[in-house]
Each structure stands twice: as C-alpha cells, then as structure tokens.
Amino acid sequence: MKKWLKSLVLLAAVAVFVAGCSGGTSGSGDIAQEITINAMSEPPDLDPALATDTTSGWVLDHVFEGLYTKDENGNPVLGAASNAEVSEDGKTYTFTIRDDAKWSDGSNVTAGDFEYAWKRTLNPDTGSSFAFYLYYLKGGEAYNKGEGSVEDVGVTAEDDKTLVVELEAPLGYFDELLTMWSFYPVKQDVVEENEKWSAEAETYVSNGPFKLTKWEHDSEVVIEKSENYWDSDVVKLDKVTYKMVNDATTYYQMFKTDELDLIQTLPSDVIDQEKDSEEYSEVPYFGTYMYMFNVDKEPFTNAKVRKAFNLAVDRETLTTNVTKAGETPAHAFVPEGVETPDGDFREAGGAYFEDDAAEAKKLLEEGMKEEGWTELPEVTLLYNTSENHKKIAEAVQAMYKENLGVDVKLENQEWKTYLDTTKQGNFQMARMGWIGVLVDPVVILDYYLGDSPNNRTNWVNEEYDQLMADAKVEQDPEKRYELLHQAEAVLMEELPFNPIYHYTNNYLTSQDFDNIVYPVNRYPYLKWAEKVSE
Structure with missing residues (x-):
C-alpha cells in the first residue's frame, strides 16, 4: 500500500511544484504573464x-x-x-x-x-x-x-x-x-x-483573483487578473486560457509544440518515456475512479451480479498496464490519506473484496439463477468521451468477456450530455469519478446517500444513511471514524458501484513557470503562478 499522504497535513495537504531552474526572477523583464492549460472539455x-x-x-x-x-x-x-x-x-x-x-x-x-x-x-x-x-x-x-x-x-x-x-x-x-x-x-x-x-463572459460577475473575460463555447475559456481583487498584488499572471481538447494524443502534441503549458492525464503510452522528464509530475488525488450500477435496471438489480462485475476486474493489471500513472487499485470507496486515531482510514478498514475471476463467474451464475435468467440481459457501459476513459473501458470490456463470458457494449457521450444522461438515470453501468472536496471520509461516502442528487444509482439504504447522519454529529473522533467504517461496510456489501482505482494525477508542466500549486483534491491552482522565462 502506498503511503503518499501520510506526511501531509490532514484536510490541507497539497504538493507545490516549482517548475523551473531557468534562472528567471519574479516580475522579470517584459515576459508576458500568460499561461495556456487544457480543461479537456x-x-x-x-x-x-x-x-x-x-x-x-x-x-x-x-x-x-x-x-x-x-x-x-x-x-x-x-x-x-x-x-x-x-x-x-x-x-x-x-x-x-x-x-x-x-x-x-x-x-x-x-x-x-x-x-x-x-x-x-x-x-x-x-x-x-x-x-x-x-x-x-x-x-x-x-x-x-x-x-x-x-x-x-x-x-x-x-x-x-x-x-x-x-x-x-x-x-x-x-x-x-x-x-x-x-x-x-x-x-x-x-x-x-x-x-x-x-452562461456568458459578458454577463459574468465574480469576486476572485481572476475574472471571466471570454467564453468561446466548446473551444476556450479565458480568465484575466482582476484589478478589483483585494489581494491582487500576489497575482502575477495576467491571463489564463483554458483550451478544450479532449483527445489525449492531440493535447500531448500541443504541449510538445508549446501550444499548451500544462496538461494532465497523459496518454498512457507516453507515460514511461516522460517519467524521467523535469516537466513530469505525479500528484496524489483524493478520489476514486468507478463505474456506477443503476440498481433499477437489469441485470444490476441483483446484488450477486453487481459483485460478480466487481470481482471480474483485474485492477492490478489495469493500473500497471493500461493507466500506468501510479494509481492504487480500489477495493473500497474511501482512498488512503486520512489520518485517524487508528492510523490511515483506508488501511484500518482494509479491502472489502479481492479480484477473483472464478468467484465472479460463480456469483454471476447464482445471480442469474435467482432471477430466472437463462441469458444475461444485454449490458452497455457508458463513459464520457476521452481517450483514456476509452482505453480503460475497453480493458474492462475484455476482462468481462474473458472472466464472465459477457459481451459488454461500450457507448460514449460528451461530458455535459453525459452528466444529463446519468442524472436522468438513462444507463445501466456508467463511469464516474468522485473527488473529496476535503480530505475526509465523510465527503467521499456522502456520494451514495439515498437523497444525494449525485447518487445516480437509485440505491437507497436506510442503515447507511443513518450511520452517515450519526457520524456527522459525533464529536468523539474514534466513534466518528468507527461509524464511517460501518457505513462503508454497508456500501461495500451492497456494491451499487464498481470502484476501479484511487486516483493519482500526472502532469506535464512547462519549466517556464514557477509556483503552480497542485492540491490533492483540486486541479492546479494558479493564484501565485508566474512565468519566469520564455
């Protein structure tokens, strides 16, 4: 098990990447204080x-x-x-x-x-x-x-x-x-x-270090330093441009040709060659990559079928040979990184299952027998458009074919459409990622509350909801974390989802920039960033 977050301060951990040994100095010369990054969508x-x-x-x-x-x-x-x-x-x-x-x-x-x-x-x-x-x-x-x-x-x-x-x-x-x-x-x-x-830059009013000045939909968002921000003296960048390039090979080439200054989620086939580069960094990211099951749509109405689809995925092979970015195979929902009186929350809770193709096949047969199915209802896995999401989905598709004998169809949609589709419950199995807005188990586990609008699985469990409610008002830390462990155990018994891995983000960042901050639960923060060389 990785120990990447144990040395970080609870609820406040970040990694700061000082990008540049170029000899540039703050506010140096006539360097244009602009950066172009990729939002992907x-x-x-x-x-x-x-x-x-x-x-x-x-x-x-x-x-x-x-x-x-x-x-x-x-x-x-x-x-x-x-x-x-x-x-x-x-x-x-x-x-x-x-x-x-x-x-x-x-x-x-x-x-x-x-x-x-x-x-x-x-x-x-x-x-x-x-x-x-x-x-x-x-x-x-x-x-x-x-x-x-x-x-x-x-x-x-x-x-x-x-x-x-x-x-x-x-x-x-x-x-x-x-x-x-x-x-x-x-x-x-x-x-x-x-x-x-x-919806448009012309009507947008905000109060942060930057202001929205351009929104060319499906192309780019531009934000510029706000002269009215109370702490504007610390803001060095005059302009930040977010491009929207979804194809990983394309945005990787754009970085290589200096059209982008920062990219994330590298194409998996270039990670090995980039790992020794000064531009490359891996940053822990407090969240879980998963597939949601719609428990109101066959075949995922059956708990044994859901568990079979969990056990049939070889997560170690997936993270080692497909994603390759240092992710941790997920056999629970809450990632590592939360210190409790009993140590790291994840290590204390342990894994809730092991990848096991033979057991997966057995459970699938039992689930089908319980439902009276001679054939498994057709399954479609939905994911939002992205080269890396596609590679993961194809790998999982192949594992289901080999380990369960099930032909899973794949379908993809653009991000905004995808969010609408899943919100309406128009899916059987769909990709999702959940990042903790703070480094605490409660904000991860909140996802599957019965009345959470983010819980798109239609799974509702009164015991789970009550344990979560009790944890939120419990003032004794040991009792609080025990309640959260109990809640996670209920979730992992029912498995309305398939956790795949706990995130690690990988980045390529131009060495022309200093003081970019990489939070463990947000994307890079640019308030203090500065371009120090051309």
Whole structure:
C-alpha cells in the first residue's frame, strides 16, 4: 500500500511544484504573464450553486473566493472575510467581510451576498445537486427538502459587513468546507436580472483573483487578473486560457509544440518515456475512479451480479498496464490519506473484496439463477468521451468477456450530455469519478446517500444513511471514524458501484513557470503562478 499522504497535513495537504531552474526572477523583464492549460472539455456550469464537476470547479476556484480560501500550503485561511469569531459551543460563527472585498465590476462584496447565495443554493427551486453540503447549517436540510422555511436557515447578514452562521452541530472542518465553490457568494442583482448570467463572459460577475473575460463555447475559456481583487498584488499572471481538447494524443502534441503549458492525464503510452522528464509530475488525488450500477435496471438489480462485475476486474493489471500513472487499485470507496486515531482510514478498514475471476463467474451464475435468467440481459457501459476513459473501458470490456463470458457494449457521450444522461438515470453501468472536496471520509461516502442528487444509482439504504447522519454529529473522533467504517461496510456489501482505482494525477508542466500549486483534491491552482522565462 502506498503511503503518499501520510506526511501531509490532514484536510490541507497539497504538493507545490516549482517548475523551473531557468534562472528567471519574479516580475522579470517584459515576459508576458500568460499561461495556456487544457480543461479537456466544456465546463458544464459556472454557476457556483449548480456546478458539480471538477472542470467547472477548476474555473470557479480561480474566479471566485469564499469566506475562507487556501494558502500556498493548502491550509484554509481567511479570504473574503477579514475576521471570524467562533462561539464557545462551536455552533455559531460571526464573520466580518473585508472592507476591500470587491466584485469584478468594482462594487462591494457584502454579507448579504453570502446570505443570498447560500439560501439560493438551498432553495429547492434552484435544483442544486450540491445543496447537501449546506445541510450543516441550522435549518438547511429542512428548507432544501421543503420541510422548513428560508427564515429558519442559519445564515444572516446583520449588516453589510457582518455575517452570522449557525450550525446544527459543531464541525471541526467548517473552515475547510467553506473553501469549496458551493459556499461562494453571488451578486443578487446580477443573478436576478438575468437567469443566464453565468452562461456568458459578458454577463459574468465574480469576486476572485481572476475574472471571466471570454467564453468561446466548446473551444476556450479565458480568465484575466482582476484589478478589483483585494489581494491582487500576489497575482502575477495576467491571463489564463483554458483550451478544450479532449483527445489525449492531440493535447500531448500541443504541449510538445508549446501550444499548451500544462496538461494532465497523459496518454498512457507516453507515460514511461516522460517519467524521467523535469516537466513530469505525479500528484496524489483524493478520489476514486468507478463505474456506477443503476440498481433499477437489469441485470444490476441483483446484488450477486453487481459483485460478480466487481470481482471480474483485474485492477492490478489495469493500473500497471493500461493507466500506468501510479494509481492504487480500489477495493473500497474511501482512498488512503486520512489520518485517524487508528492510523490511515483506508488501511484500518482494509479491502472489502479481492479480484477473483472464478468467484465472479460463480456469483454471476447464482445471480442469474435467482432471477430466472437463462441469458444475461444485454449490458452497455457508458463513459464520457476521452481517450483514456476509452482505453480503460475497453480493458474492462475484455476482462468481462474473458472472466464472465459477457459481451459488454461500450457507448460514449460528451461530458455535459453525459452528466444529463446519468442524472436522468438513462444507463445501466456508467463511469464516474468522485473527488473529496476535503480530505475526509465523510465527503467521499456522502456520494451514495439515498437523497444525494449525485447518487445516480437509485440505491437507497436506510442503515447507511443513518450511520452517515450519526457520524456527522459525533464529536468523539474514534466513534466518528468507527461509524464511517460501518457505513462503508454497508456500501461495500451492497456494491451499487464498481470502484476501479484511487486516483493519482500526472502532469506535464512547462519549466517556464514557477509556483503552480497542485492540491490533492483540486486541479492546479494558479493564484501565485508566474512565468519566469520564455
């Protein structure tokens, strides 16, 4: 088992890659402070209340800022707030908004902007898939589920500078949680005057270190340094361009010809030759690559069939010979990297199954007999368009053929369409990745809550939901982690999904840049990045 995160600080770990031994100096000469990176696909939604994916989050993290943000070492520090006071019982926070916190249009950021944004996310009419992250707020869950009023939600702007936040129970990582995009403010008049305010650069207003200046859909997004950002002196880059090139071979060649300065998810067939390059880096990424099963669609209505499809995948071969980027084969949902009183959460919990082709075949036969099937219903595996996703799907397809005797069909869709398709439940088996917004088991396991909009499997288990609810209010760390282990055990017994591997991201980064930050649960952060040579 890898130990890559044990030396990192809990809930704040990052890797900082100083790219360049070129002798350049800060602010040197007339070097154009611009970088071109690859987002690979169109961001599905740049509204903080509606975004659910890492591509949209990558842009949002640069153009917005919450009450807390992250420093260069990944620790939560005050952002749009200049002060935070916590009550003795840990349930009430009083924030003071910075005097110099500004929107990109030059107007003041107010406490009311945060109250409006959070209540908008919780408003059931908004349809936010990430509203459950705000259930920690007093009255938040009840309001979102139509069982309470907006007036009872524990976020109140007492005046333009003072925001009072009340929690259902003390939460030790609340400062960390507030760095995620679901807690970003939005400007009320902008949102209410134009329901499509976040769809075009011309109508977009944000409060972060960069501002959105161009969005050529399905081609590129451009963000530029915001002169109104309170901490703009530390921002060195004037312009960041996100290209949208999905084909791995194409964007790899674009990096080699200096059309891109940073790429991720290298073509698997070039990883071996790039590993010794100074431009290459591997960074742990706190998440799990998986295939979801729709438990309402045959054959995955049967638990033994689901387990058979899990055991039939040879994860070691897959990560060694197909992905090749240092990923860890996944036999559970929560990745390594969370220190608990009993050591690493994953090591303490262990593996829940072993890859076993013979046992997989046996379980498949038993499941088919239980259902009265003489032939297995036809299975289609859906994945979002990407060369690497295709290679993994083809490898898994071959394993199912060899180990189960099952011919699985493959189908792919572009990312935004794919999200809509899976949200509507129009799939049997579909690829998904889940990254923890903070390094804690609860945000991984939240994915499969029965009422989570992100849980697209239709699997609901009352015991699982109750264990998760109990863990969220448990103040004793040992008891809390034990409840989370119990919840994971329930999930892994039912297996509404097929965990494939725990992520490691690989990057190629131009040596012309310094101070790019690589978080373990976000894509590269460019607030302090600087181009030091041409």
